[in-house]
Amino acid sequence: xxxxxxxxxxxxxxxxxxxLAFHGSGSNGTIHTVQMARLTRHLKPxxxxxxLEAPFPSPAGPGILPFFEGxxxxxxxxxxxxxxxxxxxxxxxxxxxxxxxxxxLIQSIIHRISLSGSRVVxxxxxxxxxxxxxxxxxxxxxxxxALASPSSTSISESTSxxxxxxxxxxxxxxxxxxxxxxxxPPLIPEILSLSISVAGKEKExxxxxxxxxxKIETPTLHVQGLQDEWHWAGxxxxxxxxxVAEGKSEVFEFQMGHHYPVLxxxxxxxxxxxxxxxxxxxxxxxxxR
Numbered sequence: 001x002x003x004x005x006x007x008x009x010x011x012x013x014x015x016x017x018x019x020l021a022f023h024g025s026g027s028n029g030t031i032h033t034v035q036m037a038r039l040t041r042h043l044k045p046x047x048x049x050x051x052l053e054a055p056f057p058s059p060a061g062p063g064i065l066p067f068f069e070g071x072x073x074x075x076x077x078x079x080x081x082x083x084x085x086x087x088x089x090x091x092x093x094x095x096x097x098x099x100x101x102x103x104x105l106i107q108s109i110i111h112r113i114s115l116s117g118s119r120v121v122x123x124x125x126x127x128x129x130x131x132x133x134x135x136x137x138x139x140x141x142x143x144x145x146a147l148a149s150p151s152s153t154s155i156s157e158s159t160s161x162x163x164x165x166x167x168x169x170x171x172x173x174x175x176x177x178x179x180x181x182x183x184x185p186p187l188i189p190e191i192l193s194l195s196i197s198v199a200g201k202e203k204e205x206x207x208x209x210x211x212x213x214x215k216i217e218t219p220t221l222h223v224q225g226l227q228d229e230w231h232w233a234g235x236x237x238x239x240x241x242x243x244v245a246e247g248k249s250e251v252f253e254f255q256m257g258h259h260y261p262v263l264x265x266x267x268x269x270x271x272x273x274x275x276x277x278x279x280x281x282x283x284x285x286x287x288x289r
Contacts, residue, residue, distance in 0.1 A: 026061020
């Protein structure tokens with residue numbers, strides 16, 4: 001199943017920027033489109049939202065059945081061979097490498113959207129999809145830091161200028177929304193994930209810290225359900241990966257379970273954050289183009 005199409009502009013209409021959406025484990029692009037329909041209605045006057053579908057097969061995830069019975073096949077962002085215990089989730093010892101089929105899928109969609117005249121500016125992730133979102137943001141910031149300071153130890157010497165140029169597609173993400181976050185670590189495209197690992201070891205030989213300790217500063221809204229049994233996982237992702245501060249990450253906690261907000265006022269708060277954040281960033285983005 002291919003990602004939901006981004007409708008092209010009608011004659012005389014301006015091209016809208018695009019948000020890429022990543023579903024949870026045991027779901028798919030169509031189901032995610034239904035799940036985020038309330039939020040989409042508020043955002044579609046300004047953005048096109050493209051719902052991607054993960055490449056790996058999966059049993060139905062939490063909350064999918066019985067409502068979405070018959071809406072398979074269900075998918076996930078990690079291969080079935082990737083298994084992790086609760087202890088592994090809490091310790092952050094799960095894999096941090098984004099599978100190559102996922103990286104290739106995202107690259108191809110960004111390229112297709114660029115050819116249409118639009119530009120991906122935002123990311124929206126639910127549950128396991130939030131690990132993909134965090135990985136893309138982490139990789140983008142790592143790449144920008146490397147380009148700004150080539151002699152810095154923030155990136156491994158094994159990552160060449162050619163690698164940085166090949167990863168230029170990462171430079172497009174300006175903000176993100178993370179709903180019912182999953183556990184850390186983020187899933188980072190392989191070449192930059194390996195760079196973090198090598199550079200981190202190099203820097204640890206000299207001093208404390210390193211690229212692993214650098215937290216994501218891209219404006220990100222984290223929506224957490226206080227009744228969500230996986231609330232602890234999202235909290236751990238936020239605390240270990242994101243810089244929570246004005247203009248960076250912000251956390252909204254709602255009285256809900258492991259799903260998108262149902263109450264109109266909750267959805268409207270998310271809308272206001274997205275539109276306000278993009279309103280502040282848009283002119284800066286245009287200057288950089």
